Amino acid sequence: KNQVEQSPQSLIILEGKNCTLQCNYTVSPFSNLRWYKQDTGRGPVSLTIMTFSENTKSNGRYTATLDADTKQSSLHITASQLSDSASYICVVSDRGSTLGRLYFGRGTQLTVWP
Amino acid sequence: EADIYQTPRYLVIGTGKKITLECSQTMGHDKMYWYQQDPGMELHLIHYSYGVNSTEKGDLSSESTVSRIRTEHFPLTLESARPSHTSQYLCASSDRTSTAGELFFGEGSRLTVL
Numbered sequence: 001k002n003q004v005e006q007s008p009q010s011l012i013i014l015e016g017k018n019c020t021l022q023c024n025y026t027v028s029p030f031s032n033l034r035w036y037k038q039d040t041g042r043g044p045v046s047l048t049i050m051t052f053s054e055n056t057k058s059n060g061r062y063t064a065t066l067d068a069d070t071k072q073s074s075l076h077i078t079a080s081q082l083s084d085s086a087s088y089i090c091v092v093s094d095r096g097s098t099l100g101r102l103y104f105g106r107g108t109q110l111t112v113w114p
Numbered sequence: 115e116a117d118i119y120q121t122p123r124y125l126v127i128g129t130g131k132k133i134t135l136e137c138s139q140t141m142g143h144d145k146m147y148w149y150q151q152d153p154g155m156e157l158h159l160i161h162y163s164y165g166v167n168s169t170e171k172g173d174l175s176s177e178s179t180v181s182r183i184r185t186e187h188f189p190l191t192l193e194s195a196r197p198s199h200t201s202q203y204l205c206a207s208s209d210r211t212s213t214a215g216e217l218f219f220g221e222g223s224r225l226t227v228l
Contacts, residue, residue, distance in 0.1 A: 034217075041221075042221050043120075043206075043219030043220050043221045043222050044204075044217075044219050045219070046216060046217065046218075049216065089156075089157075102217075104156040104158075105156060106154060106156045107156070109154075
């Protein structure tokens with residue numbers, strides 16, 4: 001069964017600290033993996049998209065890694081800011097159809113305290 | 115910033131009412147989607163469209179219906195709302211340049227049925 005599991009479910013850190021969010025997936029075949037940031041009450045916004053051949057991708061203070069062999073990804077946030085408080089969603093796409101079906105994780109709720 | 119708009123952002127209605135959630139995008143994208151999201155849960159695809167006059171049901175069974183008469187417009191309708199329809203509805207679009215292109219989300223419509 002194709003699944004995307006994220007951990008931890010929630011995380012609280014102090015402003016300025018770093019943190020790492022995890023995503024494990026069983027989706028096969030694999031096309032790409034995306035990380036989205038969703039602020040409370042808003043729509044998700046894309047942070048990174050990685051294909052099979054990409055190991056690391058950065059977007060400002062956000063760095064995503066992908067290990068396609070172990071089917072794991074991580075999102076590292078450096079020097080956290082209050083505005084980083086949001087839900088971070090891992091999404092995996094397969095190559096099984098022209099639609100490129102998407103499998104969503106439940107997200108990690110990050111809270112950054114001053 | 116994505117050019118995809120949803121209205122209303124918030125709606126509270128009584129049981130049995132008919133409602134239409136509007137979604138419009140100005141990016142010329144062929145593919146459009148409706149997702150349903152409950153707190154702490156993953157997004158579930160309820161409808162999608164590849165283009166004008168093309169609509170398909172998604173993974174999650176839904177009593178809602180959609181139409182795609184114009185490329186930029188993808189409204190979702192509930193003929194008779196029930197409390198079980200209370201949820202966040204997210205509209206998204208993507209272009210045709212890849213099997214699973216970049217997804218752009220609207221801000222969401224939060225529906226509460228009393």
